Every structure is written in structure tokens, then in C-alpha cells.
Amino acid sequence: MSLEAGFERVAMELDEPFTIARSTQTEAENLIVRVTDDDGTTGIGGAAPARHYGETADTVAAVLPELLDVVEDVGDPHALTTIEGRMKEVVRDNPAARCAVSIALHDLAAKRLDVPLYRLWGLEASSTPDSSFTIGIDSVERMREKTADAADAGYPILKVKLGGDRDREIVETVREAAPDATIRVDANEAWTPRETVAKSEWLAELGVEFIEQPVPAEDPEGLKFAYERSALPIAADESCVTAADIPAIADRCDIANLKLMKTGGLLEARRAIATARSHGLEVMLGCMVESNASIAAATHLAPLLDYADLDGSLLLAEDPFDGPDLASGVIPLSDADRAGTGAVRR
Structure with missing residues (x-):
């Protein structure tokens, strides 16, 4: 089996400004990860980085190529423990970036078995x-x-x-x-x-x-x-x-x-x-x-x-x-x- 992985940046306007005690947000930039298997089945995952935890869309975009290299190298969407462990070795910080890949892999693994994730x-x-x-x-x-x-x-x-x-x-x-x-x-x-x-x-x-x-x-x-x-x-x-x-x-x-x-x-x-x-x-x-x-x-x-x-x-x-x-x-x-x-x- 082989896997092909990629990502895109998506800027989304909020319905109205969203204010909490420390900040106001009017736009959210997420990064969308896709992982596709030999049969053309695609898993989708999203990263929503938070500056409060040291992440931005730029930092996520910077590390995703390394994380997706791990996915393609392992080549098996069901090897979730192996892939998540290796991703953490490659990129210890940037949890939102790793999360997007994790979600895409889980989505793909469940789709291959034709069951909802839960x-x-x-x-x-x-x-x-x-x-x-x-x-x-x-x-x-x-x-x-x-x-x-x-x-x-x-x-x-x-x-x-x-x-x-x-x-x-x-x-x-x-x-x-x-x-x-x-x-x-x-x-x-x-x-x-x-x-x-x-x-x-x-x-x-x-x-x-x-x-x-x-x-x-x-x-x-x-x-x-x-x-x-x-x-x-x-x-x-x-x-x-x-x-x-x-x-x-x-x-x-x-x-x-x-x-x-x-x-x-x-x-x-x-x-x-x-x-x-x-x-x-x-x-x-x-x-x-x-x-x-x-x-x-x-x-x-x-x-x-x-x-x-x-x-x-x-x-x-x-x-x-x-x-x-x-x-x-x-x-x-x-x-x-x-x-x-x-x-x-x-």
C-alpha cells in the first residue's frame, strides 16, 4: 500500500467578531490535510492553530511537509500508533499540525473499513x-x-x-x-x-x-x-x-x-x-x-x-x-x- 498526502490553507470569516477576555477574533485560518490511498479513498483532517499555545498557520504550514513525509514513508493508515509516535519524534511542538494528520488518518482508516469513526x-x-x-x-x-x-x-x-x-x-x-x-x-x-x-x-x-x-x-x-x-x-x-x-x-x-x-x-x-x-x-x-x-x-x-x-x-x-x-x-x-x-x- 502507498499513501499520498497534501494540505491547503483555508481562511474563513467568522459570523461576527468573537471576543474573550484576552483577544478578539474575526477570522480563522485552518489548514486542511488530505491523505489518499491506492484506491482513491481520502481522509480529511483539519488544524486550527492557536497563537496562545505557540502556533500559527505559518508554523503549521512549515512543519506539515515533514509530518506528511512520515505518513507516506509508513504507507499504512491503520498504523496509527506508529505514525503518531514518529510524528512526535519529528515535530515535538505544533500539536495542531500533528492533530490534523491524525484526524485525516483516522478518517481514512474508518472509511477503508466502511464504519463511522466511533x-x-x-x-x-x-x-x-x-x-x-x-x-x-x-x-x-x-x-x-x-x-x-x-x-x-x-x-x-x-x-x-x-x-x-x-x-x-x-x-x-x-x-x-x-x-x-x-x-x-x-x-x-x-x-x-x-x-x-x-x-x-x-x-x-x-x-x-x-x-x-x-x-x-x-x-x-x-x-x-x-x-x-x-x-x-x-x-x-x-x-x-x-x-x-x-x-x-x-x-x-x-x-x-x-x-x-x-x-x-x-x-x-x-x-x-x-x-x-x-x-x-x-x-x-x-x-x-x-x-x-x-x-x-x-x-x-x-x-x-x-x-x-x-x-x-x-x-x-x-x-x-x-x-x-x-x-x-x-x-x-x-x-x-x-x-x-x-x-x-x-
């Missing part, structure tokens, strides 16, 4: 969590409008970005606009430990489910302080990048929030999930602003999760790839009728 892993679709939809920071009135739109669209879970002096007003507004929604909040490292504890009290009164990454990742003791005193559960995101980080956060949070683009591949993501479980943590899978070329793969991990935040493609004005319909927050694995991840070029 079935290749021996998983069942009978119990999957709903995905949240994110309300980015904006004027309070605009956040009210976005919340009402999301509620009207049927999203049962809303994740609200916080991290400023209007936090209480924002959450009160969201709660008023969506009284029946499950609400989670994400401060993206913007709070101090004591601020987290104080805000957790009124957040709990407003029926918030949990707080995601309230303090900087560089302050593990602050995370522990907040975790031990918070009125709400704490999820670690920026503090938890790969499976190797989980033992250090196990006594500092309730939930490990993983992302494919942080872990560097689907095999590593499954290891991280298992590691979190072994340390008594609940597990959430999140995402960057990314195309269905990668979001579709993430949905196949849903049977292993407690929480999902896989709305990255829904924030785009137009996604060049079709994938699972997450428009109401439901992850429709049981309806999957496509082999592989389900990502298809439109």
Missing part, C-alpha cells in the same frame, strides 16, 4: 452529552440578543465568556434572556483566585453550572485556592494541555477540559480522557474556532465525555466542510450514516 473505536452512540453554544463578550444588549437567538434555536446549554468589570451584569442578562438554559462561564484566566471565590457565590445563585479556567495557568496554587473554596465546580482548560498535565491538576479542579488541538492527535486525546478518569476527574472536550474538518472528528469522542463544547464551526460565516448537524446542541452520532468522521467538502 464504531472503529468500539464506542456506542446511545449516551452522548449535548454541546454548549458560546456567547462571546460584547455589549450587554448584544449579548442579550445573541442569547435570545441561541435559546430560540434550541441550544440547551450556553457557555458565557467573562473576564471584565461587567461580569455580573452579563450573567444576569443571559439568565434573563434564557431562563431555562444551562449556563457555564469561562473567564479565560482573567480572574484572581480570591475574585473567583467571590464571584462563584453569586454565579451559583444565578444557577451557573461550573466555572472554566478562572485563573492564569501559570498560577497552579491559585487554581487550587479557587477549587478548594469555590461555590461551583472548576474546569481546567489552559492549565490542562496534554495527558501529562493531568496528574498536576487532579487536586485543583473538578473537570479536565481537553481540546484536540492541544493534545496533538486523536490517540493522545483518548489517552488524556483515560488519564483524567483515572484521577477522578470529569471530562469535557472543547474546541477552537475550527472547521468541520476537525470538529467532525471530535464528535466521535462524545460517548467518552461528561460535557461537550464543540461549537467552533457554528461560529463561522461559512464552513467549507459539511459535518454533523450541531445546530441544536445535540451530537447526532446515532444518525451517522457516513464512514469516517463524516466531514465532506461542500
Whole structure:
């Protein structure tokens, strides 16, 4: 068997500016990897690099040729452990780049066996969590409008970005606009430990489910302080990048929030999930602003999760790839009728 691999860069406008505590994003540039076998079957994967983790579209484009050389040298899409191990030897950083290749290989391997990816892993679709939809920071009135739109669209879970002096007003507004929604909040490292504890009290009164990454990742003791005193559960995101980080956060949070683009591949993501479980943590899978070329793969991990935040493609004005319909927050694995991840070029 032989494999042919290549990639392209795709710039995608967001539906509207997306603001979190540390930045505003109006465009997402993803890199799309394709791996084709002798029969002409093609696997698709996507990289959504995040500057916060030291990656850009340029760095991903720079290392992908080396990674794809590994794929072509091994020449077997089912040799996933071998290929992912060799890719990490070649490029230790740039996890989003390695992840795109991992997704494309998994997509191809499942297509060759004519099964959806979750079935290749021996998983069942009978119990999957709903995905949240994110309300980015904006004027309070605009956040009210976005919340009402999301509620009207049927999203049962809303994740609200916080991290400023209007936090209480924002959450009160969201709660008023969506009284029946499950609400989670994400401060993206913007709070101090004591601020987290104080805000957790009124957040709990407003029926918030949990707080995601309230303090900087560089302050593990602050995370522990907040975790031990918070009125709400704490999820670690920026503090938890790969499976190797989980033992250090196990006594500092309730939930490990993983992302494919942080872990560097689907095999590593499954290891991280298992590691979190072994340390008594609940597990959430999140995402960057990314195309269905990668979001579709993430949905196949849903049977292993407690929480999902896989709305990255829904924030785009137009996604060049079709994938699972997450428009109401439901992850429709049981309806999957496509082999592989389900990502298809439109």
C-alpha cells in the first residue's frame, strides 16, 4: 500500500467578531490535510492553530511537509500508533499540525473499513452529552440578543465568556434572556483566585453550572485556592494541555477540559480522557474556532465525555466542510450514516 498526502490553507470569516477576555477574533485560518490511498479513498483532517499555545498557520504550514513525509514513508493508515509516535519524534511542538494528520488518518482508516469513526473505536452512540453554544463578550444588549437567538434555536446549554468589570451584569442578562438554559462561564484566566471565590457565590445563585479556567495557568496554587473554596465546580482548560498535565491538576479542579488541538492527535486525546478518569476527574472536550474538518472528528469522542463544547464551526460565516448537524446542541452520532468522521467538502 502507498499513501499520498497534501494540505491547503483555508481562511474563513467568522459570523461576527468573537471576543474573550484576552483577544478578539474575526477570522480563522485552518489548514486542511488530505491523505489518499491506492484506491482513491481520502481522509480529511483539519488544524486550527492557536497563537496562545505557540502556533500559527505559518508554523503549521512549515512543519506539515515533514509530518506528511512520515505518513507516506509508513504507507499504512491503520498504523496509527506508529505514525503518531514518529510524528512526535519529528515535530515535538505544533500539536495542531500533528492533530490534523491524525484526524485525516483516522478518517481514512474508518472509511477503508466502511464504519463511522466511533464504531472503529468500539464506542456506542446511545449516551452522548449535548454541546454548549458560546456567547462571546460584547455589549450587554448584544449579548442579550445573541442569547435570545441561541435559546430560540434550541441550544440547551450556553457557555458565557467573562473576564471584565461587567461580569455580573452579563450573567444576569443571559439568565434573563434564557431562563431555562444551562449556563457555564469561562473567564479565560482573567480572574484572581480570591475574585473567583467571590464571584462563584453569586454565579451559583444565578444557577451557573461550573466555572472554566478562572485563573492564569501559570498560577497552579491559585487554581487550587479557587477549587478548594469555590461555590461551583472548576474546569481546567489552559492549565490542562496534554495527558501529562493531568496528574498536576487532579487536586485543583473538578473537570479536565481537553481540546484536540492541544493534545496533538486523536490517540493522545483518548489517552488524556483515560488519564483524567483515572484521577477522578470529569471530562469535557472543547474546541477552537475550527472547521468541520476537525470538529467532525471530535464528535466521535462524545460517548467518552461528561460535557461537550464543540461549537467552533457554528461560529463561522461559512464552513467549507459539511459535518454533523450541531445546530441544536445535540451530537447526532446515532444518525451517522457516513464512514469516517463524516466531514465532506461542500
